[in-house]
Amino acid sequence: MTYPAVTAFYAAVFALLYVGLSSWVVAGRLSADVxxxxxxxxxxEKRIRAQGNxxxxxxxxxxxxxxxxxxxxxxxxxxxxxxVLLIARVLHPFGMFAPxxxxxxxxxxxxxxxATFAVIAVAAITLLLRVS
Numbered sequence: 001m002t003y004p005a006v007t008a009f010y011a012a013v014f015a016l017l018y019v020g021l022s023s024w025v026v027a028g029r030l031s032a033d034v035x036x037x038x039x040x041x042x043x044x045e046k047r048i049r050a051q052g053n054x055x056x057x058x059x060x061x062x063x064x065x066x067x068x069x070x071x072x073x074x075x076x077x078x079x080x081x082x083x084v085l086l087i088a089r090v091l092h093p094f095g096m097f098a099p100x101x102x103x104x105x106x107x108x109x110x111x112x113x114x115a116t117f118a119v120i121a122v123a124a125i126t127l128l129l130r131v132s
Contacts, residue, residue: 004069010082011062017089018058021051050093057116061085064123071130081119088115 028044029035038045065085069078088111095109 001070002072004066004078006075006078007062007066007069007082010086011066013086014058014062014089018051018054021047021054021093025051046096050096053092053113054089057113057120058085058089061116061120061123064120064127068123068127068130071127073126073130077126081123084115085119088112088119092116 025044025047028041028047032039032041032044034041034044038048061081062085065078065081068081069075090112091108092112095105095107095112098105098108
């Protein structure tokens with residue numbers, strides 16, 4: 001088993017993105033004077049969900065990709081999965097603030113989450129095929 005260096009690099013990038021999203025939530029809380037929850041503020045609710053969605057999906061994706069890399073998976077596949085995941089997770093918050101049913105909402109929010117699902121599924125299936 002090898003050290004998943006490529007995934008480790010991207011994990012650091014994702015950690016910085018998460019800090020950015022978290023800071024964005026804190027700034028929203030401060031400006032809306034909300035200590036807990038969203039206080040009925042729709043903008044703050046969207047920020048909280050963008051951060052929460054990131055925290056729900058990125059760790060699992062990174063774990064599966066790191067295991068794939070450590071199991072000797074193709075560096076091209078690993079890097080491609082990580083790049084797609086990065087693009088997906090950067091796009092998603094922009095879609096959260098797009099007008100309802102707009103092309104930007106479908107492209108950024110919908111595309112971001114579908115790409116995230118695809119990355120997790122492809123990484124998981126590839127890992128299963130590699131280790132079975």
